[in-house]
Structures are given as structure tokens and as C-alpha cells.
Amino acid sequence: MKKINEIKPGNILIIQTAFIGDVIMSTPFIQAVCDHWPDAVVDLVTRPESAILFKHHPRIRRIYTLDKSDHKSKYESLVDLIKQLRPVKYNLAFSIQSSFTSSLLMLLSGIKVRVGFYRQKLLRIKIRPPKGLHVRQRYLTLMQPFTDRTLSDYTHLYLTSDDSVKAENILDRFSSKNRRIIGFAPGSVRETKKWPSSYWSELLVLLKDRDFEVIFLGSSSERELCDSIICETGLEAYNAAGELNLPESAALIRKLDLLICNDSAPLHIGNAVNTPVFAFFGPTVKSFGCYPYHEQDKILEIDLPCRPCGKHGHDRCPLRHFKCMADQYPEMVSRLIFKRFMPHES
Numbered sequence: 402m403k404k405i406n407e408i409k410p411g412n413i414l415i416i417q418t419a420f421i422g423d424v425i426m427s428t429p430f431i432q433a434v435c436d437h438w439p440d441a442v443v444d445l446v447t448r449p450e451s452a453i454l455f456k457h458h459p460r461i462r463r464i465y466t467l468d469k470s471d472h473k474s475k476y477e478s479l480v481d482l483i484k485q486l487r488p489v490k491y492n493l494a495f496s497i498q499s500s501f502t503s504s505l506l507m508l509l510s511g512i513k514v515r516v517g518f519y520r521q522k523l524l525r526i527k528i529r530p531p532k533g534l535h536v537r538q539r540y541l542t543l544m545q546p547f548t549d550r551t552l553s554d555y556t557h558l559y560l561t562s563d564d565s566v567k568a569e570n571i572l573d574r575f576s577s578k579n580r581r582i583i584g585f586a587p588g589s590v591r592e593t594k595k596w597p598s599s600y601w602s603e604l605l606v607l608l609k610d611r612d613f614e615v616i617f618l619g620s621s622s623e624r625e626l627c628d629s630i631i632c633e634t635g636l637e638a639y640n641a642a643g644e645l646n647l648p649e650s651a652a653l654i655r656k657l658d659l660l661i662c663n664d665s666a667p668l669h670i671g672n673a674v675n676t677p678v679f680a681f682f683g684p685t686v687k688s689f690g691c692y693p694y695h696e697q698d699k700i701l702e703i704d705l706p707c708r709p710c711g712k713h714g715h716d717r718c719p720l721r722h723f724k725c726m727a728d729q730y731p732e733m734v735s736r737l738i739f740k741r742f743m744p745h746e747s
Contacts, residue, residue, distance in 0.1 A: 410438060410492035410514075416446040416506065417497040418467050420590075421647070422691065423536065424451045425556050425669040427497050430540040433552045434495065435460040437544065444489070446482065446506070453647050457559040467506075479506060486510035495543055496521060516543055536690040556673040558651050567645055568653035574639065575614045581742055582614045584654055584676075586662035587630060588623035588642075591714030594663050596681045596726050598626060602633040603731035604661075609636050611739065616657070617642055618650060618667060659738065664714075668693055679737065683725035684710045684718075699737065703728055 413434060417427045424447060435443055442462050445455055449466040456464075465485065468478040479502060487510050494510075496503040496517035504523040507515040519529040530542040538554050575582055585605070589595045605615055617627035621643030631638050645653060647670075654660055654667065655674035662668050662678065664685045671678040677697040685691070686709045692700055702708075703725065710719050718725075 410441050412442045412444070412489055412491045412493075413438060414444050414446065414486065414489075414491045414494040414507070414510075414512065415497065416494065416500075416503045417451075418446060418448050418469060418500070418503070419498050420448075421451055421454075421666040422669040423498075424448075424454060425558070425666070425673050426535075426537040426691070427540050428556045428558070428673065429537050429552065429554045430495075430497065430543060431458075431461075432557070433541060433544050433548075437548055437550075444491075450647075454558060456648070457561050459559070467502075469502075475502070482506065483509045486512075496524075497540055497543070516546070518543075533688070534690060535692070535694055537694075539690060556669065558648065558670070558673045560648050560652050560655070560674075564648040565652040567649045568656060571616065571639060571641055571653060572656055578614065580612050580614045581658045582616060582656070583608060583738070584616050584618050584657045584660040584662075584667075585627075585630075585638075586618045586660065586665070586667035588619040588626060589663045589665040589714070591684075592716050593684045593710075593718055593723065593726070594665060594681075594714035596663060596683075596729065598630050599633065600729075600731050601630045604734055605630065605634050605636060605638060607731060607735040608738065609634075609638075611743070613738075613742075615639075616653070618645075618654065618660075619643070659741070661734070661738075664691065672698070677741075679734070681726065681729065683723075683729075684708065684714045685712060701729055701734060701737075 417424055443460050444463045445461050446465045446467055452464045452466055455461045468474040491512045493514045494507045494512040499518045499521040504521055508523050515524045516526040517524045519527045526546055528542050530539045541552050587601045615638040617640045619642035624642040627640045627642045651670050651674050654671050654676050657676050659677050660671040663681050668678055668680045672693055678693040679699045679701055680693050682700050682702040689712055705725055707720055708725055
């Protein structure tokens, strides 16, 4: 692709209003923009719940939010945002999502150089990435018109010492025991992306029998799920779901020996803080590009002719058997954990 050299932007806008996992997978691209144009002002549009992830980014000047919770909120938020963006006179904008809303936002904000992926409308520069890339690498291809340099594709988060305070307080409970600490994140937006709650309980028992400590993680809406998993066992485990914001959760995950989760946001948080991740993949598959990518990570899955059945999962299994998760038994997972930490005993 011929490189574009005549653009010398003063103000750059990056738009990423997908869910938290996708936002985290965008961090290599956002950093690449900041590094390529060190003298430019870089602003970001994201969802309200994701804004906190960039609070301490050293190069993001301003974070705008676009509320997409319902059609009315989305329309009102879009109109208000256009009014805020137009006076800034952005020279260049990147739309990470192939969203018509993002296209309208760039066009009606008066941004002339609009960059995005080939399926998106109203763009000046369209990128067609090769197939088979991890999503974080796909996002990086938006820089192809501007540089030939090899760009770092590692996700990351900017955490502060304040983010670590609550995490340290939780971990102090286990400091005297000198045991491995494993995180359980059993939640997900869609039911078919969740490993069965009874299996989490069985795995908790198996790990406790081998002197592992377990901390449960998740949002406030997942606290009840975590409590029910713990109560089913009659054992003690710390439930941090709903106690921490996103950066605080990341600070805690960074200190864990292993994170076990579904194909959901905690997976990408774990990758961003370089904590080993074991992730259950049921309706989704690696080829979708959202898998854990570090060498120490593991995708927990079984081969079935019905997989994949949907990129985002379903409220229930389309074939009613849910074998993609139900046939991944706790004993199978525990053996993998013991093999990692106690190879001579497993």
C-alpha cells in the first residue's frame, strides 16, 4: 500500500465504542497512533464504562463517551458529541469499529480524513486486513497507510499505585499462607459463554484440596453468581466481584498466579497485565481472533461439529445439549492446573 505522507495532523480522533474486551485489544493501535504522531493531540471516543481504562494514559488528552445503551440514549449522545467535536477541527480520525454511527460521527464533525475498515461507509481511506489475524493485530492494520514500521501488538493498561491499593488489601489476606492464588471469573454477558456454575464449584473443591487459594472476580451483577458457586461448596473463597473498578480489577489480576475465565473481558485484562489465562471457549472459536495470545495461556475447548454457533454466544444452546461447555469436566481442568504448578505430582 502506498504510504500517505502529506497528512500532518494536529488533532487526531480515535473512535472505539465496542465492549471492554475489544477496547483492550485496541490498545496497541492507540499506542501506535500516539507514537507515530508524537506532536499531535490525540482524543478518544469510547463507551462510558470503558473511559476509566484510559484515565491515566499519558497521551490521551480528552476522553469523550458515546452512550449506546438504547436507541434514544444513542441518538442524544451522538448529537451532543457532534456538537463537542466540530469546534476542535480534527484533521484525522480512525474508526476501529465498522460502525455507521462512527461514520456519521466523523462526517458530521467535519473530519476530512476518515480511516476505517473496508465494510464501513463514508470513509476516505479503507483498509482490508488479511484473514486470520488476532483482533489486536487486525486493528493495527489501520496504520498501514502511514508507516512500514513493525508495531508492537501487545495489549496493555496504564495502572497507578492507587489502582493497586484495594488489590493489595485483598492479597494481604493470603500473604501468610504462601500458596498459589488463582482467579475465577465465571461471568459473561451471554449464557452459552459461561462454563456451568456447578463445575466452578467442583473445581473450587479440587483446588482447595491441593492448597490453592481462589479469588472470584466480576462485576456487581455477577456477585450473586460467585456467591452461589462458593456456597455450594461450603468452603471459603474471597468474592471480589463488584468490589473493584476495572483498573483495580486489573491490578488484582496482575498479582494472580493464574486466571480462569470464560471468553469475556477478564481474558483480555489478564493478557494486558501478563497473567497466565485459561479461557473456556464454547460457542466461540480461536479463528474469531479474540483468543488469549501469550505463550503461557491455554484455550479450554473440545472439538464439536456444531462449533462455532455464534460469534457472541446465545442465551441458550441452539441444539439444547450445550456439549461445548458441559463436556469440559472440572477434573480435566484441574489436571491442567496441577500439571502447570505441580508437574511432578500431577
